[in-house]
Amino acid sequence: MKGLKRPVDYLDEDEDEDEDQDLETEHYDSYSAFIIASAPRVIGRHRHRLRHWRGPSATKGQDGQKKAEFNIFKAIVRHPNIFFQFAMRLSPDTMMDLYAIDKEFHWRLNKYSTSIIHDHARYHAPDATDIFTWDQFSRLCISDPTLKPMDGRPHLARDAPSLRWTKMVFFRDAVVREILTLLAAEGHRFPRAVKRVLMKYWVLMEVQHQKEREAFVMARAPHYWTDVDIYLFQMFLVKLDLHFSHPIHGRGICGLGHLLLTQKSLTTLRDLLNGSFTICYDRLAEIVLRTYPNEMMNLDDHPWLAPGEDNPLPESELGLLSHEEWDNTKPHMDSGVDHVIREGIRRGLDVQRYYLDFALYGYVDRKTRKNIPFARLYRGRRDMVVAEDGWPTEEEENAQVRKLNERFLGESNHDEEAPVL
Known part of the structure; x- marks a missing residue:
């Protein structure tokens, strides 16, 4: 049978090598016939598949020929x-x-x-x-x-x-979506374009050389950093600081946003927002020492941050993320946050004039001057009532300006319309 190994005729060592060839041939043929007769009957794999396959079977058409079912x-x-x-x-x-x-x-x-x-x-x-x-x-x-x-x-x-x-694209898209969703659940809303800005910043975080980061931020092409992107990114910074510095629901201070945006990716920020990454002093100190150079640590006033018994972090990892190629033996490299802020100053955008607008965005509707309800208010208590009045009306603003002028300037301009703040 095909595939059956050829049987081997083993001879005793004492047997005469000059034994009659006819006897040897006869012995070999009889042994082969015994092996073939006692061998199991092998079924072809294709026949075995067809016999046990439970898929759609072939049907016969009008002409009597087999016709496969439609798949x-x-x-x-x-x-x-x-x-x-x-x-x-x-x-x-x-x-x-x-x-x-x-x-x-x-x-x-x-x-x-x-x-x-x-x-x-x-x-x-x-x-x-x-x-x-x-x-x-x-x-x-x-x-x-x-x-x-x-x-x-x-x-x-x-x-x-x-x-x-x-898979990488879908993962990063999900991470950015989750970050914006978690912040929106706390009431910190953003324009839709902030999603693309965070993705652009993720690309900037992965660049490991100072000159390449500068070139990427300074480019004004639509796929790089436009003026609107710089405004929106600093709005994200303001909202992030508002979230972390919240007296009840916050998890840190304003500097925590800069620290998390100086890491290698946005996954650390996502993990902190969704609660999978918790902050403690030792863990936060380790992240700070890996992120910022030694010159910024002021180790003279804070000796417990220096490598030693109190700090098990090896000296080779100190200031790792503030150097090119993430190696503290390489030249210094500024963080991505500093690059974007510096570029806004270089372009003369005067972003500081819009800080108040950044903080108020998503809380008060400018057209209706009504408060926008927060998602937090609807999590556990359905009977929570949101105050309807947000910003004062134009008449109320003018009246307040008149009162302030009369009190501090001694002016009485009831007949004239006061300037609107």
Whole structure:
């Protein structure tokens, strides 16, 4: 039988090597016949599959010939136009599962990998796909499965986005969404464009050289930092300080926002907001020593922060994030927050004039002058009543200005309209 190993005839050492060849041949044939007769009967794998497969069975048509039942999934995959729309709308987990278990889906996705994977990521996370482009992350790219050449060189396949890149895009989009949602639940609302600003800042956090950070922030292209982006980022800083410095619900002081935005990514800020990362003195001191250089620590007045028994942090990790390539032996590198603030000053934006507007945004409606209810008020108590009056009306403002003028300036201008603050 095919696949059966050839039996071996073992001879005793004392047996004469010149034994008659006919006896040896006869002994070999009889032994082979015994092995073949006693061998198990092997069923082909394809026959075994067909016998136990519970899928749709073939049916007979009017002409008596077997006709396979209609499979809607195969029909969609084989359609030249519907397949792209179908693959683009799959959830990320479903895309991974089908790519792993279905051969035809796997083959067609490889054939159009660059366009399908990019469109799939853009459909589910358009902002993150536009900012975290796949050509920035060479470690998340693969060689083109269809072996299309790079730059006309047939011996070198071009790079193509991989499913690992899509997972990274979806993860970062979810992190930014969660940060804004958690802050909005505390009443700190933001314009919609802040989401893209935080993603741009995430790119800035990953840059590990001073000159590259400066060039990235100074560029005014839409994909880089515009004037509006600088305004919105500093609004985010103000709201973050309001959140951490809240006397009841806050978790720290204003400097905590700058510290968390100087880390390698926004996941630390997300973990602190959702409660998965708790602050204690030892843990916070360790983060501070890793983030800021020794010159800013003032170790003379705070000797317990110096490496020693009270501080188990090794000296090689002190000020790690304030140096290029995150190595304290490299030159100094400013934080991303400092780069954005400095760029706003260089452009002459006068952001300080809008700090009050940043603080009031999302609390009072400028048109109706009514308070905007906070999400916190509706968490546990449904009977909570929100005050309707927010900002004073224009008549009330003018009347208050008149009273202040009469009291401090001794002026009486009841007939003239007072200037509006």
